[in-house]
Amino acid sequence: MKKALITGITGQDGAYLANLLLEKGYKVYGLLARRSTNTLWRLDYLGIIKDVELIEGDMTDLSSLIRAIKISQPKEVYNLAAQSFVGTSWDQPLLTAQVTGLGVANILEAIRLTDPSIRFYQASTSEMFGLIQEEKQSETTPFYPRSPYGVAKLYGHWLTVNYRESFNMHASSGILFNHESPLRGIEFVTRKVTDGVARIKLGVEKELRLGNIDAKRDWGFAGDYVEAMWLMLQQETPDDYVIATGRTTTVRDMCKIAFEYVGLNYEDYVVIDPKFYRPAEVDVLLGNPTKAMQKLGWKPKTTLEELITMMVDADLERVRKEVNA
Ligand code: NDP
Numbered sequence: 001m002k003k004a005l006i007t008g009i010t011g012q013d014g015a016y017l018a019n020l021l022l023e024k025g026y027k028v029y030g031l032l033a034r035r036s037t038n039t040l041w042r043l044d045y046l047g048i049i050k051d052v053e054l055i056e057g058d059m060t061d062l063s064s065l066i067r068a069i070k071i072s073q074p075k076e077v078y079n080l081a082a083q084s085f086v087g088t089s090w091d092q093p094l095l096t097a098q099v100t101g102l103g104v105a106n107i108l109e110a111i112r113l114t115d116p117s118i119r120f121y122q123a124s125t126s127e128m129f130g131l132i133q134e135e136k137q138s139e140t141t142p143f144y145p146r147s148p149y150g151v152a153k154l155y156g157h158w159l160t161v162n163y164r165e166s167f168n169m170h171a172s173s174g175i176l177f178n179h180e181s182p183l184r185g186i187e188f189v190t191r192k193v194t195d196g197v198a199r200i201k202l203g204v205e206k207e208l209r210l211g212n213i214d215a216k217r218d219w220g221f222a223g224d225y226v227e228a229m230w231l232m233l234q235q236e237t238p239d240d241y242v243i244a245t246g247r248t249t250t251v252r253d254m255c256k257i258a259f260e261y262v263g264l265n266y267e268d269y270v271v272i273d274p275k276f277y278r279p280a281e282v283d284v285l286l287g288n289p290t291k292a293m294q295k296l297g298w299k300p301k302t303t304l305e306e307l308i309t310m311m312v313d314a315d316l317e318r319v320r321k322e323v324n325a
């Protein structure tokens with residue numbers, strides 16, 4: 001049985017990837033960071049807590065990563081763990097550097113010291129393009145990160161490339177554009193909006209406070225994107241791939257879709273609050289996934305409309321339960 005270790009298994013992508021690998025017959029191990037509260041709600045939502053094996057560890061503790069690899073003896077390691085919220089990275093830049101940046105060095109070293117034949121996936125990001133240097137961003141577009149998060153991710157990306165070139169490791173970097181789902185963290189804008197829509201529709205809230213709604217993002221569905229991660233590690237040679245839909249939409253239009261779905265006009269509820277502005281903004285992102293389509297045979301399956309309505313439905317159900325509890 002093929003074995004895989006996922007760091008960040010309790011996050012959005014970790015949960016979907018664990019589910020996918022289980023469906024493919026893998027034995028799935030996950031790194032579990034010690035927290036004072038339960039972080040297993042996503043694995044619970046997908047009904048797979050009992051099917052995965054969790055090993056305690058932290059991205060900042062190399063010894064715990066070595067131990068996790070020794071216990072799990074994986075053929076594939078997916079490094080999804082990160083301080084992943086861009087806004088927080090200005091308030092905690094050093095933590096972000098330690099976890100999101102140096103954490104990649106720790107896991108790559110853990111692999112190199114134990115079994116360098118392990119295939120490695122690094123969760124890179126469109127935030128590395130930041131202040132975009134080309135209208136459509138591909139694997140050859142120059143990077144220009146705009147947040148401490150983007151800077152930390154850029155280090156992780158280049159280190160992955162470097163370990164591939166230095167030690168001949170099967171290390172791939174997926175440059176993923178924004179991807180969302182009902183399991184998205186509540187602080188990210190799509191989920192904040194779909195949760196807000198559900199609360200307003202059910203009379204629990206009266207308004208939704210947002211920052212820069214003119215920002216544009218290339219949004220896809222997380223369930224589609226984890227397939228690309230797996231595909232990258234099934235290739236004979238490691239490489240870097242942009243994963244995106246090739247369509248960009250403003251936060252404003254995304255709000256419009258969400259509110260209209262429940263018969264409301266976003267203009268009646270959305271309030272602009274400068275508290276949510278960022279010190280430096282990424283105004284627009286638009287990915288070119290041609291390489292992934294041609295080499296991996298991957299393509300996005302879910303439209304933005306399908307994604308947002310799926311998320312609103314899930315939040316309506318959650319808020320209804322909360323109200324009736
Ligand atoms: P989440 O924020 O939902 O999940 C992050 C995961 O990292 C959680 O499991 C979290 O654990 C774990 N983690 C955080 N700090 C540590 C630490 N010190 N040690 C061990 N684990 C830690 O992110 P997503 O699932 O959305 O994203 C997955 C990865 O992909 C991230 O690296 C993200 O930066 C990257 N990415 C995401 C994109 C997106 O649109 N979603 C796009 C491009 C890249 P805990 O639950 O305990 O906090």
Ligand code: GDR
Binds near residue numbers: 177187215
């Ligand atoms: P992003 O996602 O920063 O792209 O990073 P987020 O959903 O946080 O922001 C997207 C855009 O929406 C604007 N915005 C708001 N954002 C939030 N969170 N809250 C608001 O109230 C709000 N109002 C407007 C933001 O300014 C921004 O322009 C995500 C993360 O998952 C990263 O880990 C990942 O690498 C990238 O996507 C690709």
